[in-house]
Structures are given as structure tokens and as C-alpha cells.
Amino acid sequence: MGQPTKNLASGDNSLTIRDNRTGKVYTVPIQDNSVPATSFKSIIAPFQEGERAENETDKGLRVADKGYLNTAVLRSEITFIDGEAGILRYRGYPIEQLALKSSHLESAYLLVYGSLPTQNQRKTFETEVMHHSVVHADAAQFFRSFRYDAHPMAILTSAFAYLGSYYSEANPSLKGQTLFTKGTPESLAIMDKQIYRLIGKATTLAAMAYRVRQGREFVIPPTGLSYTASFLYQMDYHGQTNYQPNPVLAKALDILFLLHADHELNASCTTVLQTGSSLVDPFSAIAAGCASLYGPLHGGANEAVIRMLISIESPKNVPAFLEAVKKREKVLSGFGHRVYKTSDPRSFIVRKTADEVFKITGKDELLETAMALHEAAMKDEYFIKRRLAPNVDFCGLIYRAMGFPLDFFPVLFAVPRVVGWLAHWRQMMLQEGGVKIWRPRQMYVGAGQRDYVPVEEREAVEGQGKTPTPVVHSGMSKRTMLATFEGGAKL
Structure with missing residues (x-):
């Protein structure tokens, strides 16, 4: 089971978690049928070979919940829905x-x-x-x-x-x-x-x-x-x-x-x-x-x-x-x-x-x-x-x-x-x-650390959503863009 860390709670009203990466066991308190997300920050593990540094594994586990499907952000006395x-x-x-x-x-x-x-x-x-x-x-x-x-x-x-x-x-x-x-x-x-x-x-x-x-x-x-x-x-x-x-x-x-x-x-x-x-x-x-x-x-x-x-x-x-x-x-x-x-x-x-x-x-x-x-x-x-x-x-x-x-x-x-x-x-x-x-x-x-490349040395990145969409101009904008004037240039 590995060496357990200090318990975060005691008693039956808690959640026991075993981190299979390290073998450590953690106890997380349960209150109002919820667990504090910050408790998971104490569940840390060393970086594994090939793992991205941006995962911040050594800074504790994060809780992923896209769209807030099951995250309680506050205690409220106002409205109850079942x-x-x-x-x-x-x-x-x-x-x-x-x-x-x-x-x-x-x-x-x-x-x-x-x-x-x-x-x-x-x-x-x-x-x-x-x-x-x-x-x-x-x-x-x-x-x-x-x-x-x-x-x-x-x-x-x-x-x-x-x-x-x-x-x-x-x-x-x-x-x-x-x-x-x-x-x-x-x-x-x-x-x-x-x-x-x-x-x-x-x-x-x-x-x-x-x-x-x-x-x-x-x-x-x-x-x-x-x-x-x-x-x-x-x-x-x-x-x-x-x-x-x-x-x-x-x-x-x-x-x-x-x-x-x-x-x-x-x-x-x-x-x-x-x-x-x-x-x-x-x-x-x-x-x-x-x-x-x-x-x-x-x-x-x-x-x-x-x-x-x-x-x-x-x-x-x-x-x-x-x-x-x-x-x-x-x-x-x-x-x-x-x-x-x-x-x-x-x-x-x-x-x-x-x-x-x-x-x-x-x-x-x-x-x-x-x-x-x-x-x-x-x-x-x-x-x-x-x-x-x-x-x-x-x-x-x-x-x-x-x-x-x-x-x-x-x-x-x-x-x-x-x-x-x-x-x-x-x-x-x-x-x-x-x-x-x-x-x-x-x-x-996203990408890991990258070094700045001078503009003349860059290769174009193409593809849908990879480059801004040009606007089709008409009317006065079109005429202005075709004109010449001081400070501007004919296109």
C-alpha cells in the first residue's frame, strides 16, 4: 500500500483514496455529501518518463470538470432542486x-x-x-x-x-x-x-x-x-x-x-x-x-x-x-x-x-x-x-x-x-x-516551451482555424483600399 501520508480526516464520514502511481493512501473528508477539491492538491506524484512538465504533477492532483457537471462552488440556503x-x-x-x-x-x-x-x-x-x-x-x-x-x-x-x-x-x-x-x-x-x-x-x-x-x-x-x-x-x-x-x-x-x-x-x-x-x-x-x-x-x-x-x-x-x-x-x-x-x-x-x-x-x-x-x-x-x-x-x-x-x-x-x-x-x-x-x-x-523564430525564417501554418479568415470588402472600403494617398499604398 506504500507509506500513508497524514490523514486529512478521521471517522467514517470520509473518502479513502489509493494513488496507484505511488501506492500512497489518502483520506478525504466528506461534508454535506461533498469532498473539498483542495484536498486533492496533497495527492502528488513524481514525474513519469515522457510526461509533460505542464501537467504539474508535483503540485498535486487537479479535478477535471468540463462545464461544471458535478462541481459545487459554494454553500447555499436559497434554492433546492431535485x-x-x-x-x-x-x-x-x-x-x-x-x-x-x-x-x-x-x-x-x-x-x-x-x-x-x-x-x-x-x-x-x-x-x-x-x-x-x-x-x-x-x-x-x-x-x-x-x-x-x-x-x-x-x-x-x-x-x-x-x-x-x-x-x-x-x-x-x-x-x-x-x-x-x-x-x-x-x-x-x-x-x-x-x-x-x-x-x-x-x-x-x-x-x-x-x-x-x-x-x-x-x-x-x-x-x-x-x-x-x-x-x-x-x-x-x-x-x-x-x-x-x-x-x-x-x-x-x-x-x-x-x-x-x-x-x-x-x-x-x-x-x-x-x-x-x-x-x-x-x-x-x-x-x-x-x-x-x-x-x-x-x-x-x-x-x-x-x-x-x-x-x-x-x-x-x-x-x-x-x-x-x-x-x-x-x-x-x-x-x-x-x-x-x-x-x-x-x-x-x-x-x-x-x-x-x-x-x-x-x-x-x-x-x-x-x-x-x-x-x-x-x-x-x-x-x-x-x-x-x-x-x-x-x-x-x-x-x-x-x-x-x-x-x-x-x-x-x-x-x-x-x-x-x-x-x-x-x-x-x-x-x-x-x-x-x-x-x-x-x-x-498546448505546446511546450518554444523559442522565438524571426519572421523571415518561419514556415506558414495552414488549415481551418489555424489562420484568420480574410474579409471580403465592398463599397467604400473596397474603393478606399484601391486608392492611393499619403501614408497609404495601393493594394
Whole structure:
């Protein structure tokens, strides 16, 4: 077995590892069914003949986990997901109960502060969020700087970063790096104010991004309306007297916002924490999360579902589409999930909410295609074996029925997710032991040390991806490149 090193833990709650390279035995502690990755740094071995120095074998074993498939980066009290059982809980409360009995802002309080609020606590929180929904008048000029056809997620991402420029009090680079980590009453008060601002202004910024597309003047957030009713008002008000958004649509949007508020350490939340670990201001961290959500593998998925259904056209084309999916000629959107290996628990609530919306908007013409696709996939052994059950991305049918354009769907995902991002950011700022900047390791597999070669002595390296792709110029660029002028040369 070789000479054992000093044990890293004792007792039964541990993992015993034998390094076959050296014969040494190591004991690694297990806590909360996890092992500390740094424990593996003590598992060292001498270099073997022919081994690359870049492997750093003498500096300890590394844990390889491409895409974070099984790496726990923090301890959290916020959201629990059991993908096998199809369970989602906010702070211990089942999502089904919250969707039925709670509201988006009440659940936001729960996610951020850890418990359901009393009546007075809820009133204070909701009042502050709505009070901080107004943006500076200069914001109108910022939004008008975008083209009319700019993607609303590009606008929203930029707007969150822009917002931080107004609040120097919230910038640790200006006020000291312990601004949010001290946990003092003064520090917590500053933190809370930024939370109010970001949740409150999220709908305002999103509505302004929407109205850029419409070519309309921006609307000041109204008073006396709910969070989602105020959002709808800011998007749709056009001078009508006593304008009131439809309560069914406002309620449906509130439920969807609640469902999307948090989902543990998904790509965008992890981006917020990665960015926030540098102790940047929360507005910049939220902007980074918004950029991550923009991607088609994340926030753009519900838009992809609708585009898929449009491409199928009608229920009669579903069988042929599924056969194309099996042949990897088509992509099936809205089914399957990185975490859930059974039905997404949010999908059932989405279906019920859709029924309420369709009663007043009429059924979306894609609904029959969606239902046919669902029924066929759930009976097909190919999809059953792969556990490709419907996920929450089918909420796009509701957004479409409510009249939102396709490219606005990710915005409707980002606005409520601000809550979850802030809850995790706050938890990290206040965690025991302070904040350590996130710095993953890598496995370097590139060239070893090479000596510099003068340009006239180099041999060209060809091949796809080995050399930059030339741009085909036209118009003014082409004419300029053909011209002669002082300081330039004819090509």
C-alpha cells in the first residue's frame, strides 16, 4: 500500500483514496455529501518518463470538470432542486405552493432575505421596490442612442451597466472593497437600497427597451399598480384616460415572473457570482448575468421553442419533424433540461396559466402543434429513454398570445431573474470567511516551451482555424483600399 501520508480526516464520514502511481493512501473528508477539491492538491506524484512538465504533477492532483457537471462552488440556503424527482423549492417552499398562494415580490423577499415577510415587512419591501422604479431623466437619451431595430436584450444588458454609473455609493472600487462584506447595519442598508433599485428599475429598463422598438416616448412608472401591471402599463400606455392593464394578463405575468425568479446556479447566476467575486458593483454583476442569459442555450430557449413550432407549421408535420430530430437533422427545443431528468415542475404551472390567458386572448395558433408534439414525444421510446420531458420554455406560447415579439422573450426571463441573481450575490457578500475571487484551474495541453523564430525564417501554418479568415470588402472600403494617398499604398 506504500507509506500513508497524514490523514486529512478521521471517522467514517470520509473518502479513502489509493494513488496507484505511488501506492500512497489518502483520506478525504466528506461534508454535506461533498469532498473539498483542495484536498486533492496533497495527492502528488513524481514525474513519469515522457510526461509533460505542464501537467504539474508535483503540485498535486487537479479535478477535471468540463462545464461544471458535478462541481459545487459554494454553500447555499436559497434554492433546492431535485432533478430526478422534479422538485423545485425556494428557501424550502415548494414552487407549486408559491405559484398558487404567493406573488412575485413576496417570493422575491423570500429569496433575498430567507423567510416569508410579515404584512408590514412585505409592505415596506414592495413600497421601496416600486418607489425605486423611476430612472433618471438622462436615461431617455441613453436609450435613444440605440437603433430602432437593436435587440432588446442588448439594450437591457447595456442599461444595467449604465445604471451603475449613477450610484457611486454602491461601488466598492470607490468606497472600499468591504462595502458590501462588512455586514454592519450601514453596509446592509446600502446593499438593500441597491436591491430595491435593481428589482424596481428592471421593469422600467425593459419597458424602455421595448418602446425603443415601437418608436414611442417613454412612460414614467405609475403609482398604485402591481409590479407586473406597472410593467405592462409602461410598455403599452399611449395617452389613454384611466388606462388599466388587463388583470388576467398582469396576474399571469406575475406567476411566470415568480417561476423564473431563481433556478440555483444556472449559467447566468454563476456569471453574476463569478463577476461579483471581484467585488465589482452589483449593477455591473447583473449586467454580466444579463449578457449570459442572452445566449440561445439559456434565456433564448423559449424564443427557440416558438421558432421551432413555426417551422413545424401544423400537427400533421410533427411525426416527420421528430424523425428528423432522431436523425440529428433538427433540434428539439423545449424538451429536456440540464438538471431535471423528469418533468420540469414549473411546466405544469405554465400550462394552467396558459389556459387562463387563452380564455381572454384566444388560443395561440401554435398550441395544437405544441400539444401534438408533446403527445407524440411522450409516447416515443427514443425520447422516453432520454428523459426528454417538456420544460418551462413552452411559456413562450403565453408570451406570444399576450402579444410580445419573439426577441423580447429573453427580456421577460431576465427581468424576474434579477431577483435570484441578487439573492445569490447578497448571500456571497455576507458569507462566512468573506469573498474569494473565483479562479478556476485548467489543464494546459498546448505546446511546450518554444523559442522565438524571426519572421523571415518561419514556415506558414495552414488549415481551418489555424489562420484568420480574410474579409471580403465592398463599397467604400473596397474603393478606399484601391486608392492611393499619403501614408497609404495601393493594394
